[in-house]
Amino acid sequence: MTAVKKELLIFDLDGTLIDSVPDLAQATNNMLTTLGKSTYPIETIRNWVGNGSRMLVERALVGSVEVAEGQLSKEEADHAEKVFFDAYAKVSGDNTVAYPNVSEGLKKLKQAGFTLALVTNKPSQFVPKILESFGWSELFTEVLGGDSLPTKKPDPEPLRHVCRTLQTAPEHAVMIGDSKNDIFAGQNANIDTLGLSYGYNYGQDIRELKPTAAFDDFQGLVDWVITEYT
Numbered sequence: 309m310t311a312v313k314k315e316l317l318i319f320d321l322d323g324t325l326i327d328s329v330p331d332l333a334q335a336t337n338n339m340l341t342t343l344g345k346s347t348y349p350i351e352t353i354r355n356w357v358g359n360g361s362r363m364l365v366e367r368a369l370v371g372s373v374e375v376a377e378g379q380l381s382k383e384e385a386d387h388a389e390k391v392f393f394d395a396y397a398k399v400s401g402d403n404t405v406a407y408p409n410v411s412e413g414l415k416k417l418k419q420a421g422f423t424l425a426l427v428t429n430k431p432s433q434f435v436p437k438i439l440e441s442f443g444w445s446e447l448f449t450e451v452l453g454g455d456s457l458p459t460k461k462p463d464p465e466p467l468r469h470v471c472r473t474l475q476t477a478p479e480h481a482v483m484i485g486d487s488k489n490d491i492f493a494g495q496n497a498n499i500d501t502l503g504l505s506y507g508y509n510y511g512q513d514i515r516e517l518k519p520t521a522a523f524d525d526f527q528g529l530v531d532w533v534i535t536e537y538t
């Protein structure tokens with residue numbers, strides 16, 4: 309079966325293009341230390357990433373991926389988030405690396421004629437510096453952060469917003485990510501989803517979420533996209 313030709317590739321950032329957990333974990337632990345709380349191993353914090361900074365901060369404060377309604381006061385979480393933002397701004401980039409073949413792969417996809425967009429749950433204030441540090445600023449026609457719109461992934465609205473802005477029908481768009489938030493956002497927006505298995509998905513295999521296809525490395529994804537979608 310030949311797939312429908314695609315025009316627009318929407319990428320997730322953390323866990324898909326970059327391994328940012330070392331810096332996110334460092335900033336989280338710096339925040340916890342500033343607040344007089346005990347720190348957590350990177351492998352624990354890794355499973356708290358995916359729903360944006362606010363959720364990461366709340367999960368760190370309670371020490372669990374599940375945060376019950378009313379478990380934290382708004383004041384406590386607001387203050388901790390501010391401390392986290394300062395800490396992340398200080399470490400941001402120091403230990404963040406691109407996954408293998410990502411830079412070359414993005415350029416290859418652009419050369420193959422795709423429009424590239426970025427939809428991350430990371431707060432937008434941190435995104436430009438990261439893109440610049442990898443030389444990717446010019447690659448993405450549209451970039452949305454987790455606070456750019458009233459809702460974030462897994463809500464489909466950020467993906468629909470990008471499709472509307474770039475005048476692309478959803479059937480000609482693809483969402484590419486490492487987490488259930490990306491796969492659900494794509495499925496909810498009725499667009500194809502491609503999963504990458506090496507990122508952060510709360511310890512769950514991305515294939516269990518039934519993406520259109522899944523890959524263990526970025527090069528495999530690039531080759532498949534060019535074969536199937538052009």
Ligand SMILES: O=C(O)COP(=O)(O)O
Nearest residue numbers: 321322358359360428429
């Ligand atoms: O900031 C996060 O929690 C995750 O960001 P992502 O959407 O780029 O994976």
Ligand SMILES: [Mg+2]
Nearest residue numbers: 320322323486
């Ligand atoms: Mg991600």
